[in-house]
Amino acid sequence: MAAELKDDQDLAPQVVTEAPVIELDGLSVKFGGRPILQSLRGQLRGRSIGLLGPNGAGKTTLIHTLLGFHAPSAGTARIFGQDITADTKEIRSIIGYMPERDAFIGKMSCVHFVRLMAELSGLPTDAALERAHEALFYVGLGEARYRKVDTYSLGMKQLAKLAQALVHGPKLIFLDEPTNGLDPPARARMIRLIREIRDSGQARILISSHLLRDVEECCEEILILKDGRIATYCNLEEERRLNRKFLMLETRGDQAAFTKAIGELGCEYAVTGDSRVKLVLHEGIEVRDLYRVAAEQKLQIRRLNFKRDSLEDIFLKAMENGHGGL
């Protein structure tokens, strides 16, 4: 849906003009003959993209395939124009990855661990050490950086994982369930960091999460997977803007005459209760026309709300619609 929207409609110029971050070109992945990802196609362009889907939808497999951990069974994908199968090393050098599960190197202090990760990404020893300190201060582990990672709390381990994903200054960061197991203050901190990175414009972010609220707070675009297929890909702000055409009215008076009149006006409507009407405004019809019709029908409009789809609405719609595709 979104790809068509992008072509046809009024998206923010930045979104339209920038080169795609990730291009999915019929990407399919099978494990032991079982399809996990099926012919994914599309171009992801946002500064921060939320990857949503129910358990087993293929979110983590998609991230792993983009990282080159799994070979595609058909099709391919490109990251910043580079093919994931042919240019794996080049791609990995510009990506930072924060895995979902606990992941660290045992018996190492956090600064040592992050420095090792920086060196493996190609930074010289001195620069790696300097950036390891900086990254740990940035994520808020500055004071605890000489402690062994094994001794960290879950929240601290999440931050350490984020630090190792950022330390080499990647252009694209994959965050797999970044707020898993965090208490509210730690979650808020993680969200703030992600938004800061996004707003810095220095790196694009792909976040896989079950928590719709987190994605809603951090992401501009969302890709919803269902059964290994793309169910929805849309720009959240654009989707909300489109939904400004949906109205919810609460009325007092002769509703039948009013609904008949707005139907003749060209609005689609549904009566949802004794006094409630849900309607869609079509091109050329303004809200003041509704008030005019209501006055003619001697009906009071007691309340008028633009209905904004929450991410949850979009997600549930995608789950109901099945395979939407791009």
Next chain:
Amino acid sequence: MAVYEHTYKQYAGPLTPEWSRFLIIPRHAFRDVFKSKLFTAFFVLCFTPVLAEAIFIYLHHNTQALGILQVRINNLIPIDASFFEFWTHFQAAFAGLVTVLVGPPLVARDLTNNGLPLYLCRPFSRAEYVFGKMCVVLILLSAITWVPGLLMFFFQAYLEGFNWLGSNIWIASAIFLSSLLWILTLALLSQTVSAWVKWRLAASAALIGLYFIPAAFAEIVNAMFLTRWGHILSIGGVRYNLTQGLFGTFVRDAGRVTWEDSSEIILREPALWCSWLALFLLCAICLALLSRKVKAYEIVR
């Protein structure tokens, strides 16, 4: 991403050459290895045979010292291929012990803590990872096997003269190759065990077991079937034969068994190519096992 700025910034500085990045693993691993004073002491102890070898070579060329010790030069064993082969076997035993101490946690620790995705999501391949881990063992073992072996060889050459060096240079290659074969086998074996047995003590026990159990089985086979072909089943036996082959001291006829009716059975060691084949098979199995385990994620089918 300066500390004082608290902002995210990309890195725009120079990068290290890709080919050299596998060396990052041993550099960081050595910090951990030498944190243990016990291991450091043991590692130093590994050099005592080298010291003894150096003293022996020195005495061989110092008549004054021999006079003081009242030893006649004819009573000393000659410094030839057999002499260097003896020390190679000696150091090989130390190499085995060092491997048992250092090898087991190397891959196991990363697997236990899910560290592999962190290595492999970077421009760092599985082969580089395995080679980097092997280098931890290889560098340590090199320091106690072929490096001092060659130093002793050149020390002897220095004291003996250029003619001796010219006619015995092949011994240097034998020292190097036999040690290299052994330490490569140990490194590969230890990484394989480390990848499959995550508990350190069990992995160390498995390494020891892999050396001694087949050796015991080989001796049982030899005794039961009156043969020496059992040696092909033993890592130590294969190593011994190959080392002898490289030093030119290998003989297939290992002994004779005489029956009461005076008939004889000649006990023959397996041909050298069989030992090479056994070593090749062992390494191939290790690599296959490693490639199954060293992955960013295991796919559950």
